[in-house]
């Protein structure tokens with residue numbers, strides 16, 4: 291009994307995400323004692339006569355040593371049974387959806403999704419005989435109304451882009467359970483450091499690892515985490531559709547993940563500092579960040595998340611030309627889409643992520659032409675605020 295407890299306590303010690311990010315999946319240093327896992331830049335691996343077919347190692351089958359360590363680490367940090375890395379976030383999303391759903395099925399999807407996902411659900415998934423209805427993330431009554439006998443799954447994002455709305459995530463889990471639906475969540479904006487959807491009861495947690503998980507804006511990658519049964523089926527489909535992650539990208543992702551916790555803590559801090567600074571600035575009309583007390587879902591974010599992440603958006607007084615002037619005057623942020631890297635990036639969503647929407651669609655979504663999105667990096671918060679202070683002076 292006592293022994294049992296000691297062992298459990300030992301295991302609980304390595305349950306801390308900081309420690310898991312360093313060690314999980316890498317307990318054995320089997321490769322000549324190398325402390326860093328080498329890149330297995332090999333498409334195929336030696337086959338012994340008795341190797342069963344599905345244990346053949348081949349890079350497209352996502353089973354090289356570089357893949358396996360990532361799968362173990364991702365599953366452990368997210369509290370899942372199994373994980374799978376993919377060639378991009380979109381490969382994770384499309385392959386997961388095309389595994390969970392089949393011809394004749396119906397999907398409920400949140401109405402403010404990542405541009406690529408929204409486009410896939412609007413223009414492409416219908417070709418596979420799958421129907422979609424978009425629903426507001428905060429109105430469970432609306433989900434109920436659109437339910438059909440063939441509704442099979444519900445799909446949401448942890449925080450919406452670029453307004454940082456937080457959907458009724460516990461409500462989504464309860465709704466999915468009550469109706470026997472598969473619940474999928476794109477948790478890219480939170481990262482497993484700030485939120486672990488599987489602990490709340492989601493079936494599948496998806497990420498673009500291009501963002502926080504890798505964190506250095508130097509690869510494109512994705513992952514799917516969840517129950518063994520689902521991950522096995524998604525992996526089967528991914529292996530055939532070909533969306534495997536290259537071993538060198540696996541190596542970079544593993545290296546990036548070692549500092550995930552440190553980076554995300556700093557990004558949480560920086561975003562909060564910048565959001566507070568902007569909210570108090572007379573030239574700023576409004577700031578969207580779930581960590582601010584004025585955010586409509588502040589309490590939900592506080593209850594669910596360990597931090598609110600590094601993305602915020604804001605509007606300056608005046609039109610989009612003023613917004614462009616502010617962006618042009620800034621010295622630190624780089625004007626580029628994406629998020630979660632060590633450097634601060636800035637965009638006007640109307641020109642980037644939401645350029646595909648009509649003016650009416652954008653107005654309905656509450657995205658004004660002058661809205662500016664900032665994805666903070668790990669620079670000194672004081673330097674970031676000083677840069678914005680200079681850029682906003684006298685606009």
Ligand SMILES: *Cc1c(COP(=O)(O)O)cnc(C)c1O
Nearest residue numbers: 378379380404478498500510511
């Ligand atoms: C970037 C992003 C994606 C797509 O990921 P890629 O790695 O670019 O394919 C999906 N969802 C969200 C929320 C993202 O930010």
